[in-house]
Structures are given as structure tokens and as C-alpha cells.
Amino acid sequence: xxxxxxxxxxxxxxxxTTAYTIRLELDDEPGELLSALGPIAExxxxxxxxxHERGNVTPRGRIPVEVDLESHPEQFETIVQAxxxxxxxxxxAGREEYGEEVxxxxxxxxxxxxxxxxxDRIETSAxxxxxxxxxxxxxxxxxxxxxxxxxxxxxxxxxxxxxxxxTIADEKDLHxxxxxxxxxxxx
Amino acid sequence: MRLAVLGAGAVGRSVLELAGEYxxxxxxxxxxxxxAIADGSAGTGEGNGGLAAETVLERKDAxxxxxxxxxxxxxxxxxxxxxxxxxxxxxxxEPGFGHCEAALERDRDVVxxxxxxxxxxxxxxxxxxxxxxxxxxxxxTVAGAIPAVSTIEDYGPETIEAxxxxxxxxxxxxxxxxxxxxxxxxxxxxxxxxxxxxxxDPSFDVEGTDAALKCVIMANVLTGGEPEFTLExxxxxxxxxxxxxxxxxxxxENRTVRLIGEAxxxxxxxxxxxxxxxxxxxxxxxxxxxxxxxxxAGRLNLSGRGAGGAETATAxxxxxxxxxx
Numbered sequence: 001x002x003x004x005x006x007x008x009x010x011x012x013x014x015x016x017t018t019a020y021t022i023r024l025e026l027d028d029e030p031g032e033l034l035s036a037l038g039p040i041a042e043x044x045x046x047x048x049x050x051x052h053e054r055g056n057v058t059p060r061g062r063i064p065v066e067v068d069l070e071s072h073p074e075q076f077e078t079i080v081q082a083x084x085x086x087x088x089x090x091x092x093a094g095r096e097e098y099g100e101e102v103x104x105x106x107x108x109x110x111x112x113x114x115x116x117x118x119x120d121r122i123e124t125s126a127x128x129x130x131x132x133x134x135x136x137x138x139x140x141x142x143x144x145x146x147x148x149x150x151x152x153x154x155x156x157x158x159x160x161x162x163x164x165x166x167t168i169a170d171e172k173d174l175h176x177x178x179x180x181x182x183x184x185x186x187x
Numbered sequence: 188m189r190l191a192v193l194g195a196g197a198v199g200r201s202v203l204e205l206a207g208e209y210x211x212x213x214x215x216x217x218x219x220x221x222x223a224i225a226d227g228s229a230g231t232g233e234g235n236g237g238l239a240a241e242t243v244l245e246r247k248d249a250x251x252x253x254x255x256x257x258x259x260x261x262x263x264x265x266x267x268x269x270x271x272x273x274x275x276x277x278x279x280x281e282p283g284f285g286h287c288e289a290a291l292e293r294d295r296d297v298v299x300x301x302x303x304x305x306x307x308x309x310x311x312x313x314x315x316x317x318x319x320x321x322x323x324x325x326x327x328t329v330a331g332a333i334p335a336v337s338t339i340e341d342y343g344p345e346t347i348e349a350x351x352x353x354x355x356x357x358x359x360x361x362x363x364x365x366x367x368x369x370x371x372x373x374x375x376x377x378x379x380x381x382x383x384x385x386x387x388d389p390s391f392d393v394e395g396t397d398a399a400l401k402c403v404i405m406a407n408v409l410t411g412g413e414p415e416f417t418l419e420x421x422x423x424x425x426x427x428x429x430x431x432x433x434x435x436x437x438x439x440e441n442r443t444v445r446l447i448g449e450a451x452x453x454x455x456x457x458x459x460x461x462x463x464x465x466x467x468x469x470x471x472x473x474x475x476x477x478x479x480x481x482x483x484a485g486r487l488n489l490s491g492r493g494a495g496g497a498e499t500a501t502a503x504x505x506x507x508x509x510x511x512x
Contacts, residue, residue, distance in 0.1 A: 103440060103442065105436060105444075107432075135436075136435050136436050137432065138432050144430050144432075146430060146435075146436050147436075148437070148439075148440070175428040177437075177461055178461065180351075180460040180461065180462045182466075
């Protein structure tokens with residue numbers, strides 16, 4: 001059995017949806033976050049995650065918020081425009097936030113050990129974005145199975161992200177098959 | 188040169204058979220229980236003073252011994268180069284290490300195919316070499332016929348940033364077949380054993396130990412032994428935790444899984460890694476590859492046969508040739 005979770009995973013090929021990250025700076029006022037998210041849904045964006053850095057205030061006294069979403073590229077333009085028109089301070093928009101993308105395999109009782117929790121922890125503790133998940137469990141979900149994750153990391157943070165994934169996997173008794181990173185010599 | 192060969196397995200036998208072609212005489216060969224010492228009546232090489240390979244090997248096949256002499260006689264024979272091709276042992280690396288010691292104390296050269304002394308006691312071996320007129324070479328310990336060690340030495344170890352590769356043909360054969368045929372580990376292992384690609388006890392190969400020893404040796408060459416690495420310093424994972432489902436997911440994205448060993452001046456890591464199917468590292472079957480990242484000349488990929496009697500003997504005899512330089 002090979003399946004991707006109900007087509008929710010963003011893919012970047014064939015004119016379909018793409019994953020984007022938007023960094024906003026919001027005024028510390030009630031309702032600000034909600035009014036920021038409105039334009040995203042209105043223009044067909046699919047919210048993936050919101051990272052609200054309460055307690056971390058910019059020099060101008062605003063609160064930074066990181067929003068991961070998926071949409072068609074043209075929709076994304078509209079969303080960013082709508083946010084700006086609504087008075088939001090969009091500091092960064094687009095895929096540039098994540099400089100590198102790596103694929104890792106997790107092997108073991110991937111499903112029994114709560115895959116969605118595993119993914120959440122990778123996103124929060126590793127500061128990475130899981131942009132694609134595929135599963136293969138030919139022996140059934142209670143036996144050893146494998147998951148393939150595509151993980152977007154900030155530039156030069158890949159080693160740290162892989163180290164975090166190893167730690168999270170260790171705690172769940174999962175094995176990580178890491179990518180052989182190509183650095184140093186040319187291909 | 189006059190060679191004494193310790194070990195009459197695939198490598199020792201091939202050295203005996205091929206030495207003449209390279210202009211050398213094998214004047215003594217020993218297995219674990221017996222030895223044959225040349226009496227000067229027949230020759231394998233120019234000097235015509237060596238053992239006749241056919242006679243020795245026929246006797247080994249028929250009677251299980253190479254000759255009537257004691258193994259210790261081979262070590263004491265009148266040779267220029269000791270070829271240490273006994274099975275690799277860990278920790279104190281005996282008896283291989285003791286053989287090297289005996290030869291160096293007599294100011295003879297040593298060429299190793301046995302990984303134990305170079306992986307586990309690199310500094311000790313180099314210290315013995317420093318006190319001897321003889322020198323130590325060990326190209327055959329890493330990736331069979333592929334000139335890994337000598338290339339690192341020729342380029343200058345300080346100019347090599349990393350040495351990595353697929354260094355175990357058995358593990359690579361298993362991964363290749365699992366991915367290509369969608370077969371399980373046990374099935375493919377049994378097939379490999381039938382083909383003679385895997386040993387009856389494949390743990391040394393599939394647990395990553397063999398690849399790790401080769402990387403430890405390369406790491407020692409990179410640092411010159413300071414710091415010194417042994418197997419204990421290596422971070423090693425084998426291929427036992429790579430199920431067919433993982434290979435299937437890799438294949439879907441035009442990737443595959445290879446057991447990759449990597450040596451740098453910081454240490455050694457061996458484990459299954461995702462690599463693109465079109466990567467030079469994605470060699471198939473029993474083929475090996477050594478990839479060197481050089482400081483000034485980019486990346487060097489050396490691939491070829493990483494195991495086998497004649498292949499490893501070729502590396503041994505290349506080392507013997509280098510001694511003459």
C-alpha cells in the first residue's frame with residue numbers, strides 16, 4: 001500500500017498548488033490575527049500552519065507571525081496583495097524563506113507512533129516545514145512501515161534539522177534514512 | 188622482490204598465482220596450519236626461486252595444507268616483503284599485527300590486505316614502521332582494486348576534505364536487488380549466499396562493520412593518525428533496518444538507498460542514505476565507489492571492483508611495485 005494522505009500534501013508540479021510561507025508583523029491587538037487570516041481563505045489559500053511568536057516582539061513592538069499555506073501561484077499573488085491592502089505588514093512572502101529541501105525516510109512503527117505528532121514535532125522543534133508525506137505500509141499499519149518526508153529547511157540549517165529529526169525518531173524508536181547531502185565537491 | 192604470503196584464502200592464493208606476472212617470486216606461503224617454503228627448484232617469477240603456484244594450490248585443495256612446513260617458518264623465511272592476507276580481526280588485530288611486527292623488526296616491508304592492524308592499531312603500526320628500515324602499505328584494505336589510499340596519499344591527505352563511498356559489495360548487492368525486484372531482505376540475502384556474494388554469516392557486511400573499517404583506515408590516512416581512529420570511534424548503522432517499503436518510497440522519487448561510509452578528519456559515519464538514482468554513489472550490484480572531495484580539484488569518483496581474490500591481489504601487487512620506487 002502506498003498512499004499520500006488524502007491529497008492534502010502540497011505538490012509543486014503541473015500547475016497545481018505550491019507551499020508558501022508568509023511572515024507578517026501584527027499589532028498586538030485583539031482580532032489582528034483573525035483579520036490577517038481572512039484574506040488567505042477568501043482567495044483560495046489553504047492554511048497549513050501558523051506560528052505565532054508571542055513573547056517575541058519586533059523592535060517596532062509588533063508580533064511576528066509565520067503562516068504556511070498552499071495555493072496556486074496566481075492566487076498567492078492575490079493573497080499577498082489583499083493582505084497589504086488590509087493594512088498588514090507583510091515582511092516576507094514566498095518560498096525564499098526555505099532555502100533547502102531534503103527528503104528523509106522514517107522506518108519502523110511509523111503509524112503506531114503517531115505520525116501526525118511526529119510531523120508536528122519536526123515542524124516545531126526543528127524549525128522546518130514538512131511539505132510532502134508519503135507512506136508505504138505493505139505489511140499493514142501495525143507492522144514496520146516507511147514514510148517519506150520532504151522537509152523544507154532554512155538555508156544552512158539542514159544539519160540542525162536532520163539532527164532534530166534523528167532525536168525525535170530516536171525517542172519513538174524509528175530509524176531515519178538520511179539524504180546523502182551533496183556539498184563540497186561538484187556533482 | 189621476494190614475497191612471503193601469510194594467508195591462503197582468496198587473496199593469498201591470487202597473490203601466489205599473479206606474482207610472477209609482476210616479476211616477483213613468492214618464496215613462502217602459509218595458511219593457519221601449514222606453510223610451503225621455496226627450495227629454489229621452481230619459479231613463479233624472474234628470479235625462478237619462488238614456489239610453483241599450481242603445485243601449492245593443488246595440495247591446498249586436495250589435502251587442506253599448502254605444504255609440510257610450519258606457519259612460523261614462512262614468517263622467518265628469507266623475503267623482502269611480507270604480504271599479510273590473513274582474515275581481519277578486531278581489537279588487538281592479532282595475529283596479523285604480530286606478523287607485521289615480526290617483519291618490520293627484521294627491516295622488511297609489509298603489504299597488508301588484512302584491515303585489522305591498520306583500522307584498529309594504526310598508530311602502533313606506524314610507530315613500528317618508524318623504527319624499521321621497512322615500510323608499510325595497505326592499498327588492498329580499502330575497496331579492493333580501487334586505488335583509494337594511494338590516491339589520497341598522492342594528492343596529499345591534507346588536501347582531501349572527505350572520502351566517502353559504497354565500500355561493501357554484499358550490502359550493495361542486497362540493496363540493489365531489493366530495490367530492483369521489490370524483494371525482501373531475507374529472500375535477497377539467501378540469493379546472495381547462493382551466488383557466493385554473501386558469506387554464510389553476513390553480519391560483518393550487512394551490519395556495516397566492514398565498510399566502517401575501510402572508512403576508519405581512510406580517516407587515519409587523512410589525519411596521519413593524529414587523531415587516531417578505530418572502529419569504536421565510528422558511528423555505524425547497517426542495512427538491517429531498510430525494509431522494501433523504504434526502497435519503494437525512494438524509487439518513487441527517483442532515489443535509492445545505499446550504504447554510504449564517510450571519512451573526514453572529524454570522524455567516521457556509516458549508514459543507509461538516500462541518494463539520487465543517477466548519482467555516482469548509486470553503483471549497483473557488488474560494485475564499489477570511492478568519492479574524494481579535493482580542496483583544489485573538485486570531486487573525484489573512483490569506481491570498480493571492491494572485492495575478490497584477483498582484484499585485491501592486484502592492489503597488493505601494486506603496493507609491492509610502489510615499494511620498489
